[in-house]
Amino acid sequence: xxxxxxxxxxxxxxxxxxxxxxxxxxxxxxxxxxxxxxxxxxxxxxxxxxxxxxxxxxxxxxxxxxxxxxxxxxxxxxxxxxxxxxxxxxxxxxxxxxxxxxxxxxxxxxxxxxxxxxxxxxxxxxxxxxxxxxxxxxxxxxxxxxxxxxxxxxxxxxxxxxxxxxxxxxxxxxxxxxxxxxxxxxxxxxxxxxxxxxxxxxxxxxxxxxxxxxxxxxxxxxxxxxxxxxxxxxxxxxxxxxxxxxxxxxxxxxxxxxxxxxxxxxxxxxxxxxxxxxxxxxxxxxxxxxxxxxxxxxxxxxxxxxxxxxxxxxxxxxxxxxxxxxxxxxxxxxxxxxxxxxxxxxxxxxxxxxxxxxxxxxxxxxxxxxxxxxxxxxxxxxxxxxxxxxxxxxx
Amino acid sequence: xxxxxxxxxxxxxxxxxxxxxxxxxxxxxxxxxxxxxxxxxxxxxxxxxxxxxxxxxxxxxxxxxxxxxxxxxxxxxxxxxxxxxxxxxxxxxxxxxxxxxxxxxxxxxxxxxxxxxxxxxxxxxxxxxxxxx
Numbered sequence: 328x329x330x331x332x333x334x335x336x337x338x339x340x341x342x343x344x345x346x347x348x349x350x351x352x353x354x355x356x357x358x359x360x361x362x363x364x365x366x367x368x369x370x371x372x373x374x375x376x377x378x379x380x381x382x383x384x385x386x387x388x389x390x391x392x393x394x395x396x397x398x399x400x401x402x403x404x405x406x407x408x409x410x411x412x413x414x415x416x417x418x419x420x421x422x423x424x425x426x427x428x429x430x431x432x433x434x435x436x437x438x439x440x441x442x443x444x445x446x447x448x449x450x451x452x453x454x455x456x457x458x459x460x461x462x463x464x465x466x467x468x469x470x471x472x473x474x475x476x477x478x479x480x481x482x483x484x485x486x487x488x489x490x491x492x493x494x495x496x497x498x499x500x501x502x503x504x505x506x507x508x509x510x511x512x513x514x515x516x517x518x519x520x521x522x523x524x525x526x527x528x529x530x531x532x533x534x535x536x537x538x539x540x541x542x543x544x545x546x547x548x549x550x551x552x553x554x555x556x557x558x559x560x561x562x563x564x565x566x567x568x569x570x571x572x573x574x575x576x577x578x579x580x581x582x583x584x585x586x587x588x589x590x591x592x593x594x595x596x597x598x599x600x601x602x603x604x605x606x607x608x609x610x611x612x613x614x615x616x617x618x619x620x621x622x623x624x625x626x627x628x629x630x631x632x633x634x635x636x637x638x639x640x641x642x643x644x645x646x647x648x649x650x651x652x653x654x655x656x657x658x659x660x661x662x663x664x665x666x667x668x669x670x671x672x673x674x675x676x677x678x679x680x681x682x683x684x685x686x687x688x689x690x691x692x693x694x695x696x697x698x699x700x701x702x703x704x705x706x707x708x709x710x711x712x713x714x715x716x717x718x719x720x721x722x
Numbered sequence: 723x724x725x726x727x728x729x730x731x732x733x734x735x736x737x738x739x740x741x742x743x744x745x746x747x748x749x750x751x752x753x754x755x756x757x758x759x760x761x762x763x764x765x766x767x768x769x770x771x772x773x774x775x776x777x778x779x780x781x782x783x784x785x786x787x788x789x790x791x792x793x794x795x796x797x798x799x800x801x802x803x804x805x806x807x808x809x810x811x812x813x814x815x816x817x818x819x820x821x822x823x824x825x826x827x828x829x830x831x832x833x834x835x836x837x838x839x840x841x842x843x844x845x846x847x848x849x850x851x852x853x854x855x
Contacts, residue, residue, distance in 0.1 A: 328823050442832050443822045484836075529819065690749055690840040696818060701843070704748060 331533050331586045332488050333468060334457065338497035338575060343458070345496060346374040353381045355409035355453075357400060357424035358416050359388045367460050367501060371415055383407045385427075388416065391475045391482075391600065391607075392423045394438055400427035404453075405434070413456045414492070417513070418464030418607065421457045422472045425490045428455050429472075438474060441485040449489045457492040460501045462552070462573040463513025463608050465520050465581020467495040475601060482597040484693045491585075497578050499571040503561065510556040510573075511662035514549040515612025517577040518658070519592050521545060522615060524584030526622065526630045527697035537583035539637060544576040546638060546658065553662040590699065591618040594692035595711065598685045603673060609664060616652035616659075616666070617713055618698075620720035623648020625700030652719065667717025678715055685711055724853040727811060728761045728771035728804075730787040732852060737775065737785035739848035746848070747780035750841035754778055755797035755834065758788075759807070767804030775845075798830035811849050817842065 337345045354375050362368050363386050375382055385403045388396055404412065404427050412431070414424025429441050432449045441447075457467035470491040474483045505513070521542035524534055548569040555566035589611075595618065596611030605613075623631050628648055635642070635651040642650035656666045665671045668678065686708050689695060702710060706722065713720055725732040740746050754777075761771040774794055776784040788794065802810075806825050809815035818839070820826035828835070835842060 328825065329819065330823070439833050442836055444828060444832050529816065687748075691837055693836065693839050696816075696839045696843055704745060 329531055329586075330488060332470060332491045333582055333586075334492040334495040336468070336495045336497060336578065338578065339571070340499065342496050342498040343370060343374060343501070346371065346456075347377050349411070349456070349494070351375060351378065351380040351411045353407060353409045354383075354411045354413055355404055355407055355427075356382060356384045356413045356415055357388060357427060358384065358386050358414075358420045360386045362386075362416050362420075362460060365504075368415060371413070371458065375413075383409070388420045388423045390419055391604070392419045393475050393477050395477075397423055397426045397430065397438055397474060400424075401430040401434075404428075404431035408452070410453050411456060412453050413458065414466075415458045415460065417459070417461040418466040418473070421459065421464065421466035422474065424455065424457070425466075425470075425472045425492075426474060426485070428453065429487070429490050438472075438485060439483065441472060441487055441490070443487050445487065447487050447489045450493075454494075455490070455492040456494045456496060458496045458498070458501065459574070459577070461505060461509060461513040462502045462570070462577040463516035465517065465577055465585060467492060467497065468578055468581035469585030471585065473597070480601050481688055482601045482692070484597075495578065497574060499567075499574040502574050503555075503567065503570045505556055507553060507556040507663070510553050511549075511664050512606050512608035512612070513577070514545060514552060514573060514608070514662065515615075515659065515664060516608030517573070517580045518542060518545045518549070518655075519596075519608075519611040519615045520580035520584040520589060521576070522619070522634065523590040523592060524580065524587045525634050526619075526699050527584075527588045527590040528699060529588040529697045530630065531587060534583045534587040537579045538587070539634065541576040541580035541583060542634065543638060544572050545580075546654075548572040548576070549658065550661050588697040589694045590697050591622070591695060591702070594689045594695040594698070595707075595714065597692050597694070598688045599668075601688070602681055602685060603678075605671070612659060613665060613668070614714055616655040617710055617720050619655065620649060620652045621702065621706070621710060621722075622698065622700040623651070624720065624722065627699070630699060649719070668715040669717060673715070675715065682708060682711060724855045726855045727808070728759075728773055728787060732854065733759075733773040733775060733785045733787055735852040736845075736848050737782040739851055740777075740782045740845065743844055743848060746841060746844040749780075749844055750777065750838060751780045753780065753838060753841055755830070756794070758793065758796045758799045760799060760801040761807050762801060762803045764803035764805050796830075798828065798835070801827045801829075810846065811852075811854055813850050817846050
C-alpha cells in the first residue's frame with residue numbers, strides 16, 4: 328500500500344491568470360526580496376488584487392531558509408489571518424510557505440514536529456498555492472519541507488502529506504528569465520529528482536513514468552534552456568519551447584520523486600549545502616554521477632540499467648552504469664557546472680576536517696534510507712573524497 | 723539455528739547482532755530509548771507477544787520477550803499484526819513506509835526517530851539477519 332499525492336496543477340502559457348478565478352479574501356504571499364526586486368511578484372499581486380483580495384507580502388525568505396525565518400512568517404500569518412497562503416519563488420520560499428502554513432494552522436507544533444506520521448488537520452484556516460519561478464525544485468508539488476538548522480549546520484527534512492499545496496501554478500513565463508547559473512543548477516536538481524525518483528527503493532509503477540519522462544526531457548532540453556539563458560534573443564521559439572519543457576519536466580520530476588523518494592545524491596548534497604553553502608541543485612547534481620556509479624557496482628543495478636537503456640545510453644550490463652555517469656558529467660560540463668569539488672575551489676584541508684561530520688550527517692538524512700545500494704561508513708567517506716577529487720567510483 | 727518469531731531467543735539474537743554491528747554503534751551513538759515491539763494476533767498467529775529491546779548509546783544492554791502483566795516502561799512501542807512484522811523481517815515492507823501508511827503503529831517521540839534513520843535501518847537489518855522460522 329502506498330499513496331500518490333498531488334496538488335491540482337495549472338500549467339502552460341498564461342496559467343498565472345487562473346489566480347483571478349480563485350476566491351480569496353486575504354492572501355499572504357511568501358517570497359524573497361530578490362523576486363520583488365526583479366519584478367516577478369508584481370504580476371502575481373496584480374492578479375490577486377483584481378478580485379478585491381487584501382494582500383500581505385512576506386519577503387524575508389533567504390536561500391536555505393532557517394527556522395527563524397519560518398517563525399517570522401508564522402507571526403506575520405497570525406497577525407494577518409490569511410485564507411490563502413501563496414509560496415512564490417524557488418524551493419526556499421515554497422518550503423517556507425508550507426512550514427508557515429502548518430504552524431499557522433497548528434500553533435501547538437514546532438517545525439521539527441512536522442512529520443509524516445501525524446494527523447495535522449490542515450485547511451481549517453487557509454489553503455496553499457505554490458508558484459515556482461525556477462524549473463527545478465519540484466517544491467510546488469512535494470509535501471517535503473527542507474529547512475536549515477543553522478545552530479547545528481544541518482538540513483532538516485520535514486513534511487507531511489497534508490501539507491502538499493492545494494494548487495500549483497506552473498507558468499513557464501516566470502522562469503523564462505532565469506540567468507545561466509540558476510538555469511544550470513535548477514535543471515540539474517530536476518534531473519537528480521527524476522533519476523533518484525526512478526532508482527530509489529521506494530519507486531513505484533505510478534512514479535516511474537513521471538520520472539522517466541522528466542529525465543528524458545531534461546537531458547534533451549536543458550542544454551537549449553541554458554543556451555537561452557545566455558542569448559540576446561531568448562524569445563526565439565526553440566528557446567521558449569526548451570524553457571517550457573524544463574518547467575514542466577521539473578514539476579513532473581517533483582510528482583515522481585515526491586511520491587517515491589530521492590536517494591544518496593540528496594543525502595550527500597544536503598550535507599554539502601549545509602556545511603559549505605553550495606546551492607542545492609549544484610550540490611545534488613554534482614554528487615549524482617558518483618552515486619549512480621556506486622549503485623551500479625552493487626548487487627542489483629537493474630533499475631539503473633533500465634533507466635540508462637531507456638534514455639539511450641549504450642553499454643553492456645556491467646558498463647552501462649559508468650556510461651550513464653559519464654553522460655551526466657557531460658551534461659554538467661555542457662551547462663558549465665563543476666564535476667568535482669576541487670574544480671569549485673573548495674579548500675581540501677577544510678573539507679577533510681569536516682569529513683567525519685559530513686558522513687554522520689549524511690547517514691542521518693532521511694533520503695539515505697532509500698539508496699539502491701546502502702553504503703557503509705567507510706564507503707560513504709570514500710564517496711565524499713571521490714566527489715572532491717573528481718575521481719570516477721571504482722568500488 | 724533458526725529461531726521462532728516472536729520468541730525470547732529471537733529478540734536476544736537481534737540484540738547480539740546489534741552489539742556486534744559497528745554501523746549500529748556509530749549511527750546510534752547518542753541514542754537513548756528502549757522499544758517494545760508488540761506482535762498482535764491475526765489469522766496465522768493467535769497470541770499477543772511483547773518483545774522488549776533495550777537501546778542505549780549504540781548498544782543493546784538487554785532484550786527479552788516480556789509478560790503483558792509486567793511490561794517495562796519504554797519510550798517507544800510499535801504495534802502490528804504478526805503477518806506485518808513478518809513482512810518487515812523478510813524485507814518485504816520498509817518499516818518507515820509501514821509507519822507512514824499506518825501498517826505499523828508507532829507510539830513515542832517521532833521527531834527523535836526521524837533524526838536517526840541509519841540506526842533504524844540497522845535495527846531492521848539485524849532483525850532480517852536473524853535466521854527465523
